Amino acid sequence: MEKWGSDQKAENSTRTEAMRVLTSIFLFFGPFLAANTLPSEKRKNGPLIQEALAPVQVYLQESSAVFYDNETYKNFIYGTVVSADGLILTKASELDQVSDYVVRIGTKKYRDVKVLATDTQWDVSLVAVDAEGLKPVDLKGESEVELGTWVVANGASERRFRRPRPGIVSAKRREIPGGTPAVLGIRFKMEDQKLLVLEVTKDSGAQKAGVKKGDLITSVDTMTIESEQSLVEYLRNKAPGDELKIGIEREGKTLELTVALVARHELYGGPQNRNDQMSGEFSARRTSFPMVLQHEVMLSARSVGGPLFTLEGKFLGMNIAAANRVESYAIPVENLSELFQRLKDKASIK
């Protein structure tokens, strides 16, 4: 009994000691936090700044499409409304990741969504919903703005409300050369002037297209395979999302399969550099664009595809990649306008 009592006393005194330490830490940090830290709502991406951007929010609200995954109910990509009757442009390689989705424009939901055409060079798909009276972006504009100009894009989305997120045009307009290694997703060796498939990686383009272990690859697009090196060289000029026609011999029969290339890091993980590791969820396809406008609105792989506006609501382009922690890319309106025309032609829309 006595022993129990003394233990309890010891515990009490320790607790008092701990409280004293805590109190002193609190006193030390308390006023410091209050005086020397800007509350998060006043920061660049905070809600009070968003409120001040209300006049630009109107444009995002009208001309953004939000794609929701029907399984997770999460939005996985944005789109840019380009016609009053429901034509939308979006990022093709992200759209491909989900098969069952709905689209929201403004407060309205559209269940019937059709992919009409895709351009792999720009990684853009033309999509249609059955709508009328939408407010499309102005594709006749121009994107030449000075470095440091404010731009606004979709930061996050509520069901009925598109939240504006600010940033500035942060670097020179330019071409982004290829750079993300693209792979078929097979292991192979050369045998009698043909490539013998030794292994097909799970979830790769090769697997999805039906390439099997033991297949003999005889050609890629119009090229006859001469060496392992010739295929490697050929792939070097390709980007993730590109499709290759693969000629195959299987059990004496010949067949042709269409295989979509995948970014190497998506399939095999690394090698990612340190800057990639600190960039969160960046776009798998973020290189090989003929022209981009670079800005620093904080985007992720899930928030590209939507429109980019100036403070005046002038449409500058469509966000196409969250390249890394500090760089976001948009397809300039001039290029997007041409691309839209090409996609309409491809889909035979007047």
Place this chain on the structure above:
Amino acid sequence: MCGFTIPGWAGDDLSFNDQEVPTSLDDFRQIQKTLQSHLERARAATVCLKLENGSGSGVIVSAEGLILTAAHVTGGVGKEMTVIMEDGTQYRGVSLGLQSETDAAMFQIIDDGPFPFVSYDQEDTTKLGDWLFALGHSGGFDQSRGINVRVGRLVRDAESTIQSDCMLIGGDSGGPLFNMNGEVVGIHSRVGGSKEESMHVPLREFQRNWEQLLGEEFIGEGPFAQKGVPGTGFLGVLVEPDSDHGLKVIEVWENSVAQQAGILVGDHLIELAGEKLTAELFREEMRRRCAGDVIELQWKSGDQIKKQKIQLGQRP
């Protein structure tokens, strides 16, 4: 305020800094106009510091080419690096002192100036909530992209670190954070857990140690730079005294820095840092030198006198 001396100055309406948050688009426009009025000058003074593996950024603060950067970029005193301007022009430079506890460092271009430079916030006037912009060679030098510009606010102010919500990435380290007077207020140091947490060394930390930094002192015990360990520097030669001819090279290690510099068996080492070499001086210097240190060596190869700066390797 020294703003009126800057060409292209947009007027001294910085009232957005006195607002809790912008309340109208015009407030944003004023921020933009002010930022843009400083950009040309700020970009001209922002440089990429290229090391053997990797790169950082820095900013020129005098016509003679004094650069402020981060201690973890220079990594030591007396290190040679290439300075790249936004247009691709290259200069040679060498690191001066550093403060290893706050991440402040200085660097000097050794080629002739004058160089474009910016002023810094000497009076420490920048306060919480002020609008700022960050420049840097994010991810390394990229001529087609140029310098990356980001905007944000001062979100935390502590004695030896200031925090902004200008987003940073590797390669930006050592680059400048500007206030809306176009003055440098901080040097990019590191990032926090979220994309919007960027830490910078405040200019007051540079000013506090200005003379020691200029005087090539290595201040503090880290963590942003580690002092070299004396005796770890390795040239890769075995020498013997050869009367008045200097030190005769009798062996050169495979892949050593001596071999890379072209030193051959039979050559004579004559001078180290301008001093005539004796066996004693050589032994003493090598005992003192650390891996990564740069020595200036003069040697005789056949009839030719050669002189070269050599960065010491790691003693095996």
